[in-house]
Amino acid sequence: MAAAEFEVPKFREYPVIPALRPDEMAGSKPYVAAAPIQEALGFPGQLVDDWQAKAITRMGELLDKYRSFRVYMDACVHCGACTDKCHYFIGTADPKNMPVARQELVRKVYRRYFTFAGKYFPKLVGAVDLTRDVLDDWYSYFNQCSECRRCSVFCPYGIDTAEVTMAAREIMDSVGLGVKYTGEILGKLHKIGNNLGLPGPALEDTMLGLEEDIKDETGVDVRLPIDMKGAEVLLITPSADFFSEPHVDSLIGYAKVFHQAGISWTLSSHASEAGNFGLFIGNYEQMRKAAMRIRQAALDLGAKRIVVGECGHAWRVAYSFWNTLTGVGLGGEDPFAKALQQQLDPRHPVPQHICEFTYDLIQRGALNLDKEANDHRVITFHDSCNVARASRMGDMPGGQFVIPRSIIKSVANHFHDMPQDTICESTFCCGGGGGLLTDDLLEIRVKGALPRMEALKQVVDDHGVNFFASICAICKAQFNKVLPFYGFDTSMNGGVHQLVSTAIQLGTKE
Amino acid sequence: MSFVTIFYACIFYAASAMLIGGLAYKIYLYSRTPAPLKIPTTPAPTTTTGVVYRLGREVVFFESLFKSNKWIWIFGWLFHFSLLLVLMRHLRYFTEPVWGWVVLVQPFGKYAGFAMVAGLAGLWARRLFVERIKYISTVSDHLILLLLIGIGLSGLTIKFVAHTDIVDVKAFILGLMYFDWQPLPADPVLLVHLFLVAALMAIFPISKLLHAPGLFFSPSRNQVDNPREVRHLAPWAAELEK
Numbered sequence: 001m002a003a004a005e006f007e008v009p010k011f012r013e014y015p016v017i018p019a020l021r022p023d024e025m026a027g028s029k030p031y032v033a034a035a036p037i038q039e040a041l042g043f044p045g046q047l048v049d050d051w052q053a054k055a056i057t058r059m060g061e062l063l064d065k066y067r068s069f070r071v072y073m074d075a076c077v078h079c080g081a082c083t084d085k086c087h088y089f090i091g092t093a094d095p096k097n098m099p100v101a102r103q104e105l106v107r108k109v110y111r112r113y114f115t116f117a118g119k120y121f122p123k124l125v126g127a128v129d130l131t132r133d134v135l136d137d138w139y140s141y142f143n144q145c146s147e148c149r150r151c152s153v154f155c156p157y158g159i160d161t162a163e164v165t166m167a168a169r170e171i172m173d174s175v176g177l178g179v180k181y182t183g184e185i186l187g188k189l190h191k192i193g194n195n196l197g198l199p200g201p202a203l204e205d206t207m208l209g210l211e212e213d214i215k216d217e218t219g220v221d222v223r224l225p226i227d228m229k230g231a232e233v234l235l236i237t238p239s240a241d242f243f244s245e246p247h248v249d250s251l252i253g254y255a256k257v258f259h260q261a262g263i264s265w266t267l268s269s270h271a272s273e274a275g276n277f278g279l280f281i282g283n284y285e286q287m288r289k290a291a292m293r294i295r296q297a298a299l300d301l302g303a304k305r306i307v308v309g310e311c312g313h314a315w316r317v318a319y320s321f322w323n324t325l326t327g328v329g330l331g332g333e334d335p336f337a338k339a340l341q342q343q344l345d346p347r348h349p350v351p352q353h354i355c356e357f358t359y360d361l362i363q364r365g366a367l368n369l370d371k372e373a374n375d376h377r378v379i380t381f382h383d384s385c386n387v388a389r390a391s392r393m394g395d396m397p398g399g400q401f402v403i404p405r406s407i408i409k410s411v412a413n414h415f416h417d418m419p420q421d422t423i424c425e426s427t428f429c430c431g432g433g434g435g436l437l438t439d440d441l442l443e444i445r446v447k448g449a450l451p452r453m454e455a456l457k458q459v460v461d462d463h464g465v466n467f468f469a470s471i472c473a474i475c476k477a478q479f480n481k482v483l484p485f486y487g488f489d490t491s492m493n494g495g496v497h498q499l500v501s502t503a504i505q506l507g508t509k510e
Numbered sequence: 511m512s513f514v515t516i517f518y519a520c521i522f523y524a525a526s527a528m529l530i531g532g533l534a535y536k537i538y539l540y541s542r543t544p545a546p547l548k549i550p551t552t553p554a555p556t557t558t559t560g561v562v563y564r565l566g567r568e569v570v571f572f573e574s575l576f577k578s579n580k581w582i583w584i585f586g587w588l589f590h591f592s593l594l595l596v597l598m599r600h601l602r603y604f605t606e607p608v609w610g611w612v613v614l615v616q617p618f619g620k621y622a623g624f625a626m627v628a629g630l631a632g633l634w635a636r637r638l639f640v641e642r643i644k645y646i647s648t649v650s651d652h653l654i655l656l657l658l659i660g661i662g663l664s665g666l667t668i669k670f671v672a673h674t675d676i677v678d679v680k681a682f683i684l685g686l687m688y689f690d691w692q693p694l695p696a697d698p699v700l701l702v703h704l705f706l707v708a709a710l711m712a713i714f715p716i717s718k719l720l721h722a723p724g725l726f727f728s729p730s731r732n733q734v735d736n737p738r739e740v741r742h743l744a745p746w747a748a749e750l751e752k
């Protein structure tokens with residue numbers, strides 16, 4: 001286990017809310033993006049001279065463009081209901097990690113420049129000028145929010161701190177203060193087509209290697225095609241699925257499902273990434289630009305369906321935003337979208353989650369699954385925030401909770417949920433979402449994982465759980481890193497389709 | 511016409527203008543600002559009817575608050591529901607003849623005043639003694655609670671201790687409504703009560719009291735979860751496609 005340079009939080013005997021430790025995490029900041037990274041995204045290379053005025057102007061523009069931001073700035077009554085709901089607060093006790101206090105960092109500036117009370121009675125309503133200290137606080141604490149939306153579930157007005165975080169990050173980017181990690185990744189995505197910066201030929205090699213692995217293991221020729229024109233399904237999956245452990249085991253799972261169902265599919269080298277960090281930095285244009293690659297790939301390859309692999313924020317962008325951004329769903333009116341409409345098969349939702357896809361096949365009896373193959377595993381399921389609170393699966397509200405669990409129960413015999421108040425819509429973030437999955441933020445990532453780890457501990461102790469299933473590339477990468485800090489083995493970390501992969505009986509149906 | 515009458519007539523006209531004008535402006539701003547992306551907090555209703563029910567549950571039961579914190583919910587709900595009864599009771603000062611149902615709520619409204627103050631006291635106690643809530647409270651948060659408690663206590667005092675001539679009060683209020691001013695009884699507690707009410711009306715559109723209209727405009731609560739079926743496009747986002 002890595003030696004921590006900070007104190008790893010202890011499991012709490014009872015879930016008491018910690019006493020405040022002001023400024024505990026004030027020093028936690030990600031590396032600032034250098035000029036080339038920023039400029040590649042169209043942002044100023046470094047903090048501009050008149051950043052203060054520019055930031056206020058940008059804030060005004062965002063207030064006019066985003067109803068969420070405008071309403072959330074006004075509606076908070078400081079009731080405090082959200083104060084104990086953020087995993088980063090629970091793990092750090094830093095009061096500025098309470099959702100309302102995080103919002104307040106922006107709200108106090110909003111009040112000062114945009115409201116009557118703040119202009120004339122700043123002390124009374126807690127309004128302040130946008131000073132360098134305030135900006136530094138923004139940079140620290142808006143990079144300690146994983147945009148997980150847990151606070152928004154519990155706020156009486158649905159105030160979503162994630163929206164405020166996105167606005168703050170966008171304002172900082174617009175004056176030249178960007179984060180290295182997210183900026184770099186977006187740059188690679190725009191340039192090469194995926195977050196890892198893998199070019200097409202490297203991808204092809206990898207897929208060939210995986211085909212060999214599957215052949216060695218099962219004796220069956222399962223293909224992982226790339227850029228195959230005329231395939232029925234275009235699979236868009238996080239690029240971590242190509243290389244990282246345990247991600248790749250789920251990719252193998254998808255391939256086996258397609259194989260057994262006899263549905264032709266392909267990956268795209270042009271759009272080899274489901275992730276879309278444009279969401280994290282709250283920039284509509286960046287997010288749209290990234291999403292456009294997928295629409296282009298679907299048209300070029302002539303796919304009839306678009307299926308998305310296991311990734312939380314990617315599914316949010318795909319399910320909730322792709323249609324808006326690119327017109328891939330119904331209702332798009334530009335010629336591009338219309339061409340796509342004609343091509344896509346209207347009997348299937350666009351896009352479709354790989355879990356929806358597999359679930360339908362299971363319902364239809366199209367897969368031959370041997371539950372006993374997973375008998376060495378006792379499984380629990382982690383609801384990823386963006387799937388749980390920002391999207392859906394299937395045709396009924398809450399399908400995103402039912403469908404993955406139903407798949408797990410169809411492929412395995414031993415399943416136990418973590419405590420009710422830590423799953424489904426109340427799920428706790430893995431601690432590494434929202435653009436925080438970088439080593440320079442390791443401390444906040446480890447501390448923020450506390451509530452999730454506590455809930456896991458409970459099912460490990462009570463039921464002997466040894467497999468921690470999730471459907472998100474970021475969650476999986478984060479758990480690889482933080483599980484050891486809490487005394488768990490990383491071998492328990494895995495994907496839902498990894499379980500499907502184990503259970504599916506190749507060669508028996510196709 | 512006494513100075514007191516003229517003064518109170520003026521502040522009530524001013525306060526009403528600020529309340530109505532300010533709220534109208536804010537609601538105009540909210541409705542004019544587009545919500546470019548579908549961001550309902552899920553699981554969310556997939557139909558408009560479902561959204562109406564969701565908002566209805568938030569307004570009537572404070573559903574989300576109930577999920578998050580039972581103490582704040584109890585005090586908050588007690589306060590708001592009592593306030594509603596009290597306001598309904600006060601309708602008798604604005605209508606002639608008094609509507610039947612307003613007559614029926616009179617006894618409830620009378621005691622709701624106590625519940626209202628109790629709820630407010632509970633909320634204030636949390637603000638003073640719960641470390642996290644104290645941390646996020648601003649001066650204005652305390653003042654607004656004090657203002658509401660002041661309104662409640664002065665109202666209760668008029669009702670149960672220092673009675674005023676409510677027939678004259680009603681005449682004054684109807685006079686304001688029909689621009690036919692009538693004298694206001696100069697009882698000190700009544701004057702305090704009315705002054706605080708006018709102050710509350712005036713600050714409504716420039717304070718956190720905007721949570722009332724805000725709830726209805728909150729995209730995480732008022733959007734239908736149907737992004738795959740219906741394309742949702744804000745005007746400024748549509749421009750990007752040109």
Ligand code: SF4
Nearest residue numbers: 086145146148149151
């Ligand atoms: S969105 Fe999540 S991480 Fe951000 S403040 Fe809310 S609960 Fe915390």
Ligand code: SF4
Nearest residue numbers: 076077079080082155
């Ligand atoms: S729950 Fe909502 S209204 Fe209450 S303090 Fe938090 S953000 Fe503000």
